[in-house]
Amino acid sequence: MNRVLRVNPIACDAHGVCADLLPEMVTLDPWGYPVIAPEPVPAELDEHARRAVASCPTLALRLDRERSPRHTS
Amino acid sequence: MTAVRSAGAPGHHLPPGQLPRLVAPGAPLGLQAHADRYGPLPAQPARPARPALAAGPAGLIAAVERAGLTGRGGAAFPTARKMRAVTSAARSGRGRRRGGAVLVANGCESEPASGKDAILLRQSPHLVLDGIALAAAAVGAASAYLCVDGADPARADRLVAAVAERQQAGLPGPPVRVVELPGGYVASEESALVNFLNGGRAVPVYVPPRPFDRGVGGQPTLVSNVETLAHLALIGRYGPDWFAAVGTRAAPGSALVTVGGAVSRPGVYEIGLGLSAGELIELAGGAAEPLQAILAGGYFGGWLPLPGAAAVPVSPPGLRSAGASFGAGVLMALPAACCGLAETARVLRYLAGQSAGQCGPCTFGLPAIADALAHIAWQGRDERAAEWLSSLLPLVDKRGACHLPDGAVALVASALRVFADDLRQHLTRGPCPDAARPPLLPVPRRLARPAPGQGGPVVSQGGRP
Numbered sequence: 413m414n415r416v417l418r419v420n421p422i423a424c425d426a427h428g429v430c431a432d433l434l435p436e437m438v439t440l441d442p443w444g445y446p447v448i449a450p451e452p453v454p455a456e457l458d459e460h461a462r463r464a465v466a467s468c469p470t471l472a473l474r475l476d477r478e479r480s481p482r483h484t485s
Numbered sequence: 486m487t488a489v490r491s492a493g494a495p496g497h498h499l500p501p502g503q504l505p506r507l508v509a510p511g512a513p514l515g516l517q518a519h520a521d522r523y524g525p526l527p528a529q530p531a532r533p534a535r536p537a538l539a540a541g542p543a544g545l546i547a548a549v550e551r552a553g554l555t556g557r558g559g560a561a562f563p564t565a566r567k568m569r570a571v572t573s574a575a576r577s578g579r580g581r582r583r584g585g586a587v588l589v590a591n592g593c594e595s596e597p598a599s600g601k602d603a604i605l606l607r608q609s610p611h612l613v614l615d616g617i618a619l620a621a622a623a624v625g626a627a628s629a630y631l632c633v634d635g636a637d638p639a640r641a642d643r644l645v646a647a648v649a650e651r652q653q654a655g656l657p658g659p660p661v662r663v664v665e666l667p668g669g670y671v672a673s674e675e676s677a678l679v680n681f682l683n684g685g686r687a688v689p690v691y692v693p694p695r696p697f698d699r700g701v702g703g704q705p706t707l708v709s710n711v712e713t714l715a716h717l718a719l720i721g722r723y724g725p726d727w728f729a730a731v732g733t734r735a736a737p738g739s740a741l742v743t744v745g746g747a748v749s750r751p752g753v754y755e756i757g758l759g760l761s762a763g764e765l766i767e768l769a770g771g772a773a774e775p776l777q778a779i780l781a782g783g784y785f786g787g788w789l790p791l792p793g794a795a796a797v798p799v800s801p802p803g804l805r806s807a808g809a810s811f812g813a814g815v816l817m818a819l820p821a822a823c824c825g826l827a828e829t830a831r832v833l834r835y836l837a838g839q840s841a842g843q844c845g846p847c848t849f850g851l852p853a854i855a856d857a858l859a860h861i862a863w864q865g866r867d868e869r870a871a872e873w874l875s876s877l878l879p880l881v882d883k884r885g886a887c888h889l890p891d892g893a894v895a896l897v898a899s900a901l902r903v904f905a906d907d908l909r910q911h912l913t914r915g916p917c918p919d920a921a922r923p924p925l926l927p928v929p930r931r932l933a934r935p936a937p938g939q940g941g942p943v944v945s946q947g948g949r950p
Contacts, residue, residue: 421844445845
C-alpha cells in the first residue's frame with residue numbers, strides 16, 4: 413500500500429532529524445521546519461522513512477495511508 | 486408554561502421569493518413575534534405535509550440536501566454531508582457513549598470586517614435556536630452549545646434570556662448552553678471551538694480526529710455556523726423548493742453579506758446568491774467615491790479588480806472561479822485613492838498577530854510575509870522585494886494545522902496580482918502617496934473588536950441573474 417509522510421505541524425519543533433535521515437524526501441524551510449515531498453514514499457526509501465518516523469523527538473512525523481487528513485470545512 | 490400562539494394555518498409561511506428571510510427589519514423578534522412571522526416549528530417527526538419532511542429527522546437531512554444548503558461560516562461545505570457524517574459516526578458508536586451526538590452553533594464571527602452573525606443573533610435569535618433544535622433532532626444530539634464572542638457580554642445575556650423563554654414556552658429541543666469565547670481570529674475555527682468546549686484553549690488542534698467523529702466530550706459533534714442553522718430552520722418549515730426559490734442553481738438560497746469600504750450605506754444585507762458584485766454595491770448605496778477593486782471573502786478571501794469584478798456573481802462558486810472566495814460573505818470596496826498594497830500589508834500584520842503560535846511555518850512565516858509586504862508598501866525602491874515575498878508564500882501555504890496560513894497567502898497572492906501596476910511603482914519609484922492614507926479595512930488592535938458594519942440597514946434583494 414502507498415504510504416505518504418506527514419508532519420503534525422503543532423507537534424513539530426524543528427529538530428530537523430527527519431531531514432538528516434531522509435534528505436531525499438525532506439528539506440528544511442528557512443526556519444528549520446520540514447518541507448515534505450507530497451509523493452508516496454518509494455519502496456527503496458521505505459526503511460529510511462520508517463527510521464525517520466521512529467527518530468522524531470516529538471513524534472510529529474507519521475507515515476499515513478494516502479488520503480488527505482486535512483479538514484476542509 | 487406560557488403557550489406561544491402560532492399564527493395562521495400550518496401552511497403559513499413567508500412568500501418564497503421574498504427577502505429578507507432571516508432578519509426582519511425593525512425591532513428584534515421575541516418568541517411571539519417570531520412565531521407570528523415564521524409560523525410554528527414542524528413537529529418531530531414532521532407530519533407528511535411535504536414529502537421531504539415526511540420521514541422525520543432523517544427527512545430533514547434529505548431536505549437540507551435537496552435544498553443545496555452550504556455552510557455560511559466560510560467554507561461553504563454542504564451542510565447535509567456534515568450532518569450525515571455526524572449521524573453515521575454516532576450510529577457506529579464512535580463516540581464514547583453509543584449513539585450520542587453534540588451540536589455546536591458557531592456565532593463567534595471572528596472575521597473583523599463581518600457583522601452578519603451579530604445582527605442575525607440580535608434580530609432573530611429564535612430562528613437560530615429553531616435551527617439548533619431541528620438540527621439536534623436530526624443528528625440525535627442531546628445537548629447543544631451556542632458559541633459567541635465574549636467581547637460583548639450583553640449579546641450572551643440576550644441569548645440566555647431567549648433560551649429561557651423557549652423553555653418556559655415548552656418548545657422542543659435540547660438544552661442550549663450559551664458559551665462566550667475569547668476573541669481571536671482562530672478561536673472560532675472548528676477544532677479550536679471543540680478544544681475550548683473540552684476545557685482546552687481556543688486554538689486549533691491537529692485533526693484527525695475530526696469533530697464529526699470525536700468532538701465535544703468525545704462525541705460526534707456537528708459544528709455549524711449560526712446563519713446556516715437559521716436557513717436550516719426555514720428549510721425545516723417550508724421545504725427545499727422554497728429555499729431554492731432565490732439564488733441560482735449552482736448556489737441556491739439567500740445569504741447574509743456584510744458590505745463595507747467606500748459604499749454609501751455600509752451594512753449587512755440579505756441577498757439571493759448569485760447577485761452580481763456590482764448590484765450588491767448598488768444595493769449598499771453605490772460607490773461613495775471611484776473604486777478600483779473589491780475584497781471578497783474577508784481576510785481569507787481575495788482582491789478582484791474593478792470594473793471587471795462588477796459582473797462576478799456573489800456566491801461561493803462564482804467568487805471561487807473569479808479567484809476570490811465567498812467566505813463569511815464579506816465584500817469591501819476599495820477606492821481608487823487607496824493603496825491596495827498598504828491595506829493588505831496592515832491585514833497581514835494583523836493575521837500574523839493572530840497566529841496561535843503552534844505551527845512553525847505560521848509562527849515564523851506570517852510575520853516574515855507581513856514584513857516583506859510592509860517593506861514594499863511603505864519603503865519600496867527595492868526590485869528584489871517582490872521576489873523575496875513571492876518565495877515566502879509557498880513556504881507557508883497549507884503548512885499549518887488550520888487554514889490561517891493558507892488564507893493569508895491567498896490574500897497576498899491576490900494583492901500581488903490585482904495591484905501589479907502599483908507594485909511595480911512601489912518597487913521602482915517608492916510608495917504611492919495613497920499608502921499614507923488612513924486605513925480602510927478594519928484591523929483590530931486588541932482582541933476586543935470594533936463593531937463592523939454597525940447600524941447598517943438590513944434590506945434585501947432577490948438575486949436570480
